[in-house]
Every structure is written in structure tokens, then in C-alpha cells.
Amino acid sequence: MSTLTANAASSLAGASAPTGTARQFCTFVLDDLYFGVEVLKVQEVIRYQDMTRVPLAPGVVQGLINLRGQIVTAIDLRRRLELPERSDDARPMNVVVRTSDGVVSLLVDEIGDVVEVDDASFERPPDTISGAARALVTGVYKLKHRLLLALDVEQTTALDLESAAERRI
């Protein structure tokens, strides 16, 4: 894990020369970890929006946002992945993804570039990834300077499968 560098992901754009079958990932940073979801699943990326809290909701649900007349549930990915809470003044970004159950927004710290990865660089999630993240990450792409954790959008947004312990309040 120590190989992961903390800073902006932009320098990596295009760094990995595509060979063989390539996929595009929309990347973002959460607590110094570098994640990605397949670009085709991403509807849009928008900056921080005012949210309506949902009382009694599972803790990972941050609130509801008004996305041009559509009501979208925002999931705090830090909580979902059981990472430390983000500091209060930090404003998360919305990665709006399409799932089988409609559109859901994932709240992330920082947006990276769209990167192209090679299937050949894919590996099963290493044992060092712990906790909730392990169940939600399909695998790791070994980029030149860092590792990209590929997130399973369906699993990440399917809260009803989680145990009650997952729910706060």
C-alpha cells in the first residue's frame, strides 16, 4: 500500500500506454487511495451540491440531491468503504453513476482523469486491502506509478444487502 502516492492523479493520464484490450476508467481519490469506475457507468461528474439529509437512513447515505429535476441518492464512499471521515470543511465531489436501479451519486474527495488501462495489468484484489473495500473492489490495475482500485458500482450502491450493523442511527 505504501507504493500509492498521495497526490493528484492528473500526471498519470495517458501514462500507461494501452496494449491489448484497454478499458477506460474514471478515476477519483478517497483518503489517498486511487479508485476508478468504468467510464461507461459514469453519467457525469459534478461539484458539491446542497443535499437534503434523510433521517433514519443508513449512515452511508449522505442525502438527496436535485440533479436537474431528478432526485438522486448520494452515497458517501468514505463511509461505504469504511475509511476515516473526511474533514468537515472538505467539500466532496459527486460522481454520478448509472446502476441497474437508477442513478446514484458517489461522494469522493477529488476527481482524477479518465485513464486507459490494459486488461493485462489487472490482478485480483491484494490481501492488503481490508474491510468493506475488499468486497467492493473487483481488482487492481497496476499503473506505472500507482495502483488503481476498480470499484464494483452495483455492489457499492446495493445497500440493502448489507447487514444492519452497517446502518448508523
Next chain:
Amino acid sequence: MQPLDDVVKEFLVESLENLDRLDRSLVDLEQDPHDRENLASIFRTIHTIKGTCGFLGFGKLESVSHVGESLLSRMRDGELVLNAAITTGLLAMVDAIRRILAVVEATGGEPNEDYGELIAMLNRLNAPGQKPAAAPAATVVMAEAVAAPGPASSPVGTATDTTAPRPEHAPARATEEIPMEIEIVDARSSDERPTGGERRPAIVDTSLRVDVGLLDKLMNLVGELVLARNQILQFTTSLSDSAFIGATQRLNLVASELQEGVMKTRMQPIDNVWSKFPRVVRDLAIACGKQVRIEMVGKDTELDKTIIEAIKDPLTHVVRNSADHGIETPSARIACGKPPEGVVRLRAFHEGGQINIEISDDGAGIDPEKVRRKAVDRSMVSAEQAARMSDHEALRLIFLPGFSTAEKITNVSGRGVGMDVVKTNIEKIGGTVDIQSTLGQGTTLKIRIPLTLAIIPALMVSTGGEVFAIPQVSLLELVRLEGEHARAGIERIGAATFYRLRGNLLPLVQLHSELNLASQGDPGIVNIVVLKADDRQFGLVVDSVNDTEEIVVKPLGRQLKSVQVFAGATIMGDGHVALILDATRLAQQAHVLSADRDRKPSDRQGGPLAHETADAQTWMLFQVNGTERMAMPLHLVARLEEFATADIERSGGQEVVQYRGEILPLVSLTRFFGGTANSESDPRQVIVFSDHGRSVGLVVDRILDIVTETITPTRSQARSGILGAAVIQQRVTDLLDVAAIVRHALPESVSEPVAA
């Protein structure tokens, strides 16, 4: 081929619609065979089908409808009077046409089935030798038959519109050889493809068929428009440009009217579902050897298209049940002193933002004893549970899956699938079902369905800094208490709080504590939103009441399905998202209402013991005879009162008190349980409860507390007036048998079940 396909499609839609009407018309006609207008309309329908299908080249369909038409035309001309046999024949023809149309719809061609037998039967009906007046139809038939073989190559050709008016113009001078002629004609027409008139029907002139998908889309767009309008309306509060305000007002009006118009397009009269019931009932009655009449009230009651679709099957099932199980055979009815003909009554009406549909029959009714036995036989409930149930609760057992009381299974109903499906389907669209039955007098099934439309008026309230929408359907009134009233108006019994709303105890629910929010309201002001959840009222205490707004209901994502107190979300005028509160769920969560939402409060009266389920119930605890702790379900309590001993009078050997212009009988529980009334305080503490519009006051020593607890009652302590005992608040508490007390206080009510 595309245009032809469209023509066929239109023909199918039109014909199927007409056929549905036909079923109904024929049964009506049987009641009044001389209704010429009805007859003429039936004739026209069949004629249109015949004409069009000839034009489209559906030979079999044409030959079937043709014989029917011949028969009808003779009746129309008064030469034949409708009887049961003819009706059956015509209905069989309608069925045959429907079958053919179904095959056409599925495959594009006609079925291979041969309808010779049906045609022959219709011909026999058409040609009774004893009827001296001969058939004008015959001439028509002949004329057509002559025309038919000729222009077969050019279907649109010669024999066009002339067929329609001909029966009128040529009620031919009678001839004896008609039957034979018809035989010949029919034999031919089933082989060949004679052409008929291709007259277009008249109904399409003023109406238009629209795809429901398009309507749905329009509905969504109107929803968006309403939201945009709300947003613009918000600007008018901060801007003072008069032109802008004028334009906004116009936009407001137009948007409202547009919204109303679009919603109306989706509304259909319930008659669309009902129209097939006369036929269903008639067929059933004949199959079972019964006489059943169907009556309908409120045919014009309009429902949203989606709801119409959803209730179609459940309603059909219930109506069949009524005719099959409910109504007795004529002889049995006469033996009971009822008219031989049974009545199934359908009633639909709007009430309180809900649609009520009632299906009642004057049949045998359902025997709760039988239901209990059956449920025990099938191990659905234990014998003990069954014994404790009130009759009404027992009746509701028929909604359990796999239940059927029919002694013998007929081909129409009684297979044990049914009422549970009815209930599930109705509940799927947010409705409720209830049943009432009096043995020997009949059964009534009541269905209540919310008018679930996407745009609803709602009251916006704030609590803990958040805004919530409460649908006005569940809103009764608003109460605002200030200053002294705010402090003194709220009464506490244990942890529960109440407000005396015009003398009635209104349980209060604090919205902020139900939602785990911190109240930000002014402590000197109490805002109570009085809501109705099922049949119960409760007060929701909120920080502030904002205003009313037309809101567009949007569903919540799957991630929030676990939060049941919200019915959805909406976008407010300022673009923020507000959650919509579900009053019923909220009441359940706060234990104001039991989780078993179907049960009406009065159901409990007979036996609170029957609720050994896990759901907690709210009990009122009080003291009797000095030391005895007793409990009764809180929802039975109408009011708590105090009466000075001096005000108590006697009437008919019973203590009474003048109360709200009535005489309220008082029952001293201490004396009822054999104690002396010394311990009773002055003023006396009285628990008032109502049953069937009559009130009874229970005199107790002291009101102790109100608790919400899940109890496990035992029957060991049972004696007159006591149902059993349970541990409530770690102390043994007797459970009062309210029904027994009522019987004691109002002996005349013994014959009636208290909980009915």
C-alpha cells in the same frame, strides 16, 4: 403491408372494445327484450364487425357474425323475441368472435377451429318453425349471398354500404322457405369469403386513442413544468416587476389547468371494469342454478388508468365469489324468507381523497365459526387463538393464503386461491380490504384505494431544520398552541403525550424524536398537525408549518427502502429536495397505530389477547378496588373525564351522568369486581369509551400510566370481566374484558357483537 396491419390493429382494438359493451348490452336486453335502442346498438356492433372483417378478409369471423346479425335483425324487426336460449346463443357468438380476434391478434390469421356447430345452433334459434312471422333477415342474407361470390376478387367492390340499411328497408314479405335459405347461405359463407359493407363505426368521431406510454410521458413533463413553475413563483416574492408577475400568474394558471387536463386523460370510469360483470354474474348464476341480479351505483367514479388495471382481476374475483358462494339457491332463499333472486351490489364513490369500492351481496353470509374451524383444520391458527378471536378477526382469516370456505370446489371459485390474492393485489397499489358479514344476511367487502396520482397537494412543515411534505389526503386540521396553552394543553401520561382536541384524547407524536432530529422550534409554541392514519387520528408535533404546495411525487432509490416513514421525495420551489412523510407508517413507528395496519381499532375490542404477535400495543393502566392494576388497549379510550359525585344520578338502577347532552351510563369497576366503592375518589375518574355510537363510562380509582409494550398474556387469571393477566411494567396486570363490561352496562347490546 404496413398500412393494412394498422387497419387490422385498429379493427381489433375497436371490436374488442365493442364486444365488452356487447356482453353488457345483451344481458340488459334479456331483462328488457323490448328495448329497441339497445337492440339496435347491439345490431350495429355486430354489423360493424361483420362488415369490417369481410373487408379485411376474415371469412370465419364474418360467417359467425353473420348468423348473429341475421338473428338480431329479426329481433330488431320484432319478429323474434329474445329469450334465454337466444341470449346464450348470442353470448356464445360473442365469445367465438372474441376467440377469433385473439387468434388474429396473435398470428395475423384466423384460427383453424370450425364454428359450424355454433352457426348451426344460431340458425336453429333463428328458424323456429312455430314462429309464423317470417324473417326479413332471410332476404338480407339472400341478397348478400348473391352478391358475395361475385366480387370476391375485389373485396372493396360492389356489396358495400347497402347491407346496412337493407334490413330496415326490406323487412321482406314473409316466406316459408327461409330456414332452408339460411342453411344454404351459411354453408356457403363459411366456405367462401363474401364481402360485406365496410362501414366505419360512428364512435370514433369524437374520441381518439392515445398510447398510455405517451400519456405517462406527458404526465412526467407536466410534473417537471409544475416544478419549474413553483421555482418561478418563488422569484415573484423577491421581484416587483409587474410584467413579470403578470406573466408568472398566467403561467401559474395555465400550468395548473394543463396539469388537471393531463391527469383527466388518465382517468377512466370504473364502469370500464364493471361493464363485464353482468355477464360474469349471469353465466355464473346459470351455471349454479341461481337467480342473481347485479346492481351498480357510481359507475362514473373515475380512477387512474393504472389503478383500473390493477383492480380488474381482484374485483372480478370478488364478484364471482359473491355470486358463487354468497348467494344461495332460489329454494334455499325462499326457505329463509328471502326473495328467490339474490342481489350483488357494487358501489363506488370518492371519499376523503380515497376511492371506496364496496361489493355486497344479500346471500348467506360467512359463518365465523366455520372460518375458525377451517383455519384450525388447516393449521393456520391454533385452536386457542381461534377461540379468542373476535368474529370480525375470524372473518379476516379468509384473507390468509390457501383459505377457502366453500364446501365443494366448483369450477368457478373455491380453490383456495383468491381472497389472499385479492388482498395482495389491492395492497400493492396502497389500498386496503375489509370484510363484514352477517350470517344469513349477506357479506360486504370494502376496498379502499388511495387516489395515487403523481402530483398531489401537500402541506410543507419544518422540523429540525429540514422540510417535509405531508400529503393533504391524510391531513385533518392544524392546531397551534401558544403561551399558556402550549404549556398546559399537552398532557403527559407516562412517556406518552396527549392533547385534548375538543374533548377527545389525541395522541401526539413528536416528529423530531421520531426522525432523530434536534427540534429547532420555539418552545413556547406547539404546532400540531392532526393526521388521519387508517381510521385513527394522531397529532404530529412539528417545529413550524410552512405552506401548501403542489408537489410531484418521486420515488426514493433502493438504498432508502429501509426507511419506511417516507413515501417518496419531491423538489420544492427553491430547488431543494423535501421528503414526503407517510402518515400511516409514522403512526406505526410511533406505536400510535399497530403495525397490523389493516385492522380497524374496534376489531380489538373483543379480544386484546388475540394479539400475541410481536407488535407492541399501547395500554392504559389504571387502578381498581384499591390495589388491583388493570389495563385496556388505549385506542378504545375516547376520553378521560372527571365527574363530581354530586353530579351522578341514577336511572334504571344504574349510575348515570349527564354528559354532552346524553345520558352516560357509569360502571364502577371496583363494584363490578366485587369491591366496595369506598376507595373511589371524588371527583370520580372516568374512562369514557364509545361503541356503536353509545358511550359507557368506566369509573376507576386512578389512571396510572400509558405504556407501549409487547405483552404475553396468560389466561390463568380469567374471570368474568377479565380476559387474563400479563406482566406490564414488571408488575402483574389484569387485562380488562371491555366487551363484558359493555354487556353489563348495556344489556340490550348482548345480541350484537361488540366488535362488529
